[in-house]
Amino acid sequence: MSSPAAGSNVHPDSVLSELPPRDTTALVRDVRERLRLAIVMEEIPAGTKLNQVQVAKQLGVSRMPVRTAIGELASEGLLEPVPGGGVAVRRLNERDVRNVYDVRAALESQAVRSVARQHPAEGLVRIRQVLAVHKPHVRGYGAAQLLAADREFHMAILDATENPYFRQAITPVWSTVERAMVRSLHITEVFTTAWEQHEEIAQALESGDPDLAEARIRHHLGHAVAQMARAMSVEGGPPRS
Template sequence: MSKRAEPTLLTDQVYSMIHESIMNGDLPAGARLRVRDLAEQVGTSVMPVREAIRRLEEAGLAERVPHRGAVVKGLTLAELVHVYDVRRLLEVEAARLGAQRISAEDCDRMQAEFTLMRAAVDEGRVVALLDHDEALLSILYEAAANPVLLQTIRNLWNHCRAYKIVGAQGSLDSGGDDPLWRFQERLVAAARDRSGESAAAVNEESLLDATDRIKALLATEQAASADAG
């Protein structure tokens, strides 16, 4: 039994390492996932790496590109709209339900994550600010008492992490970091008021704003690439 489990465990470890590199931006959208290079980096044979890449493809984090092999999934305007439309459907309702049921202690936890997120924004630490933002939202959504809803939302966060990095970095580079924290500040206040409608409205506005900001950034990048080509 242990011999059968060992390859799976190794694949899990390789998957986790590559997944973390995608989530923190070390492997950005479009980066090639060269099997032999990755195997050498993690100190294993190529088989667990191939299996890990297959899992990443199933999770929507990697894709096959002709003449390039496996790459970290690229960013497209169409997918951005689709993913954020689904996020809006789920997270507006999760915020509504969570705010109606959340405890005072959990509101304090949200405030603590907001404070850490603001510090990360001020220091320009993109991955940290996204991590604290997701932690803040998780506390609120967990109060909705629907674990399937929360897990589905977390899967979507993984799927669109590259888009979130682009949006956050773009706001920091422009000097206008207000969209990165003002919605969360209002969300904490709505949770403290136990106002499901206010929380839902804040999330609706926040996700629409994020969609528009990232869409504009991607359009600019694509135009620049076309001009360069």
């Protein structure tokens, strides 16, 4: 794929291939999500300076939605200003990973306690449905599917609290979560183990035991951050650029 800073054509399978026509609001959202996924999946590597004109050309849109999307992604911490103007993809380090997982642990431990106490029938059914759809198949999933399935499970727990502020609180940091997860996608056992742990979390929620549910989500997140830190250490620190 060509970098957004380059001027060559984009492969049709690229995350940054041309978008279909949209209204303005939807277009900004689609540009933002395409750029976010390209950054998460390292199609736009860390340290790359974004060229708004080139991004707009690759997506087949004007500069306005690109400019708006870039501003939103900068507010999420995916992009940062660079000397001389413009923005580049922010580099991710081990401290970032541990910090964002501290936030996850704080939010999700409270969320599972709430679900276990309230025992919402529809929410628990939805969590079980997500497990049934994805757990048997994760070994055959590609990177984007793995990220999407994991997101679906954890968001199902947050939604089961019936408190929309849980999802709203975690959404701004989720891109950083997924950037961190990408570092360990090559380790098959990471995701198979994760889904076994998802099953254990669901069982704790279904049992109505808040303490057990919190213990299992904290163990799950602690195991994940340890694997990611190990993967980043093997690669020599921050993600490759």
